[in-house]
Amino acid sequence: MKIYQPIAVALLCGAAAVSAQAQDFKAGFVNTDRIFREANSAKAAQAKLEQEFSKRERELVDIGNRLKADSEKFEREAPTMAESQRSAKQRQLIEQDREFQRKRREFQEDLNARKNEELSQVLDRANKVVMQVAEAEKYDVILQEAVYVNPKLDITDKVIKALNGGK
Template sequence: MMASLQVSRFYAVLALCGAAAAWAAPVHAQEARIAAVNSERILRESQPAKAAQSKLEQEFSKRDKELQDLANRVKSLAEKLDKDGPVLSESERARRQRELADQDREFQRKQREFREDLNQRRNEELGLVLERANRAIRQIAEQRKYDLIVQEAVYVSPRIDITDEVMKSLNAGGR
């Protein structure tokens, strides 16, 4: 009984596959228009991406300089402690070690906050660039009647790569 049920299920599935193949056959008669876009290249080379990078550099340059100054202070304190350590009293050496540890913790905290803030702002700015790129891609797809545009692929033939066209649209202020 169980074997006959499995055989009948097999024939039912086979019949469904045959019906689906017959139904899908006319769809294959039309060739799909496909293109590809290199999103990484757009985020690296397009004018909006470069403008976003400049904006971030300007926005974070002051904090970056402050971090570098603090790092130099910590390094200077460490060098001074190493140099003066042998001649310092035990209490003075302990005080300077605490001061160095406090400064180092402060530097680590500020550096972590800086990285988190920078990453958040970078993600925001690049998200805006990607939104504009996606609008440009949709516009090109509608104009050139593409059925599918792929943004991530292992290999893309130059024949279907429209990255240059998207970048041209973005750089011209296209949305």
């Protein structure tokens, strides 16, 4: 019994120390999806991307519409065409479709690469602001991904406000 008494005292002291330290622990949460939707820099990046890629997107839509119209015309006229004409027109439509698919794939790859670049810059700026808020308000940890977060721990509004210039 006497052997267990010092162990029990040590455990109680350890529990009290952990409890005291837990009271000083300060945690926060930042919703990066909201930052990407609501921060002015994210909105500016999105507008920049739309401007940069809108012409290519319109061209792709036009090519797709022409291809669809040509295919429909072929379907209407195919029964009256000679076999050689029908084969040639079919090969031409297949080649047009292949070219359209290639251009669409390239467009999507370019758009995704640029979007990743722009969002990366926004995230870098947001992370710097998060660090400033954490240091200024003495946070021990700030999470960006979580299954559940109590709304009182969410500092996303502070970060967005600071990103938008309203310290």
